[in-house]
Amino acid sequence: MAISFDNALGIHQSALGVRVERAEIIANNLANADTPGFKARDIDFRAVLNQESEKYSSVKLDKTNHGHLDGLLSPDEGLKFRNPHQPGIDGNTVETQVEHSEYMQNAMRYQATFQFLNSKFKGLTGAIKGE
Amino acid sequence: MSLGNVFDIAGTGMMAQSLRLNTTASNIANAEAVSSSIDETYRARHVVFAQLHNQEMGYVRDDVTVNEDIGNGVQVLGVVESDAPLDARYNPDHPMADDQGYVYYPNVNVVEEMANMISASRSYQTNVDIMSTAKTMMQQVLTLGQ
Numbered sequence: 001m002a003i004s005f006d007n008a009l010g011i012h013q014s015a016l017g018v019r020v021e022r023a024e025i026i027a028n029n030l031a032n033a034d035t036p037g038f039k040a041r042d043i044d045f046r047a048v049l050n051q052e053s054e055k056y057s058s059v060k061l062d063k064t065n066h067g068h069l070d071g072l073l074s075p076d077e078g079l080k081f082r083n084p085h086q087p088g089i090d091g092n093t094v095e096t097q098v099e100h101s102e103y104m105q106n107a108m109r110y111q112a113t114f115q116f117l118n119s120k121f122k123g124l125t126g127a128i129k130g131e
Numbered sequence: 132m133s134l135g136n137v138f139d140i141a142g143t144g145m146m147a148q149s150l151r152l153n154t155t156a157s158n159i160a161n162a163e164a165v166s167s168s169i170d171e172t173y174r175a176r177h178v179v180f181a182q183l184h185n186q187e188m189g190y191v192r193d194d195v196t197v198n199e200d201i202g203n204g205v206q207v208l209g210v211v212e213s214d215a216p217l218d219a220r221y222n223p224d225h226p227m228a229d230d231q232g233y234v235y236y237p238n239v240n241v242v243e244e245m246a247n248m249i250s251a252s253r254s255y256q257t258n259v260d261i262m263s264t265a266k267t268m269m270q271q272v273l274t275l276g277q
Contacts, residue, residue, distance in 0.1 A: 020134055021201075023268070027137045027261045028202040031144030033254050034151075035180040035205055079201060096257060107264045114271050121276040 008124060012117045014052035018045060019110040025079070026103045029094050036090040040082040040099065048078075134272075136203075137265040143183060143204030144258035150207050151178045151251040155244050162239040167227045173237040175213040175244075180205055213238055 022043055032038040084093035154176045166172040183206040215238040223232030 020137075020268075023265065024133065024136050024140065025201050027140040027144075027265070028204060030254075030257050030261055031140050031147075031204040032180070032182055032202070033144075033257065034148075034250065035182055038182055041201070096254075100257060100260070103261060103264065107268060110268055111271065114275070118275060125276070 009117060009120050011049070011053050012113050012120065015049055015113045016110065016117060018043075018048050018052060019106060019113060021048075022106050023103065023110070026099055026106060029082075029099045030096065030103070032092075033094045033096050033099075034092070036092060038092050038094060040084065040094045041079045042082050042102070043079060134265055134269050138262060140202075140204035141258040141262040141265070143206065144261075145255055147178070147180055147205045147207050148251045148255040148258065150210075151180075152248065152255070154178055154210060155248045155251065158237075158239045158244050159241060159248075161237055162241055162244075163236065165225070165227050165234045165236055167229045167234065169217060169235055172217050172235040173239075174217075175215070175237065175239045176210050177213060178210055179208040181208045182206075215240075 022045065025042060029038075029040045029042075082093060082098075084095060085098075086095065087093045158175050161173040164173045183203040184200055217238050218236035219233045220236060221232055222228055222234050225234045227234050
């Protein structure tokens with residue numbers, strides 16, 4: 001019986017990927033904190049994670065040609081604009097303190113997911129060694 | 132996994148902010164640089180920021196699907212000179228005075244420049260924070276399974 005890493009690691013590997021993606025989006029918001037007209041964006045973590053985990057489990061559209069597009073399973077995925085509390089006069093909606101706290105929160109949750117993943121691996125190693 | 136992109140994005144932010152700090156330094160240094168003609172007088176310089184996009188719109192990373200362009204940081208489109216009127220002062224005794232006795236001072240608003248400087252240095256700091264957090268995240272990945 002072979003070990004299936006997909007089953008063993010569960011949702012955590014997808015979660016780690018989505019956390020990285022979100023870190024990138026928030027970093028982009030903060031880099032554009034002084035760009036006129038820039039709109040802050042973010043993802044709905046739950047929606048994107050659902051979409052990611054559905055990739056492995058549920059039905060999906062068959063792609064018989066590399067030009068075929070991915071079917072959208074849930075319409076709620078992707079980037080969304082943030083609702084600013086105090087938009088700038090120049091049309092910029094980045095609120096540095098909000099973005100910064102989101103970024104830190106994201107990093108902490110990344111760490112939590114990482115701990116889960118790490119202990120999964122430790123469990124597997126233990127099983128292989130028979131300890 | 133593309134944590135390297137966070138470094139790139141924060142890097143563009145740091146570069147743009149340091150350029151802004153550079154123009155501010157130049158403006159303040161030249162705030163009192165007088166001239167005897169309108170054409171030769173120093174004018175306040177400001178950077179223009181714009182969002183930096185990925186090459187293709189809707190570019191999809193292979194591991195995680197966010198179906199839109201999440202952007203690649205910030206870019207500096209260019210440096211523009213301020214159109215504000217110059218400060219012409221009547222001072223016939225000045226060695227640089229023109230025929231009518233006027234000397235021209237740059238249109239640098241020092242108060243505005245100071246505010247600009249603080250904003251640029253704070254934004255720079257934020258980008259450094261982002262980078263160091265991303266570094267911690269990356270170092271964690273390296274310890275996976277240990």
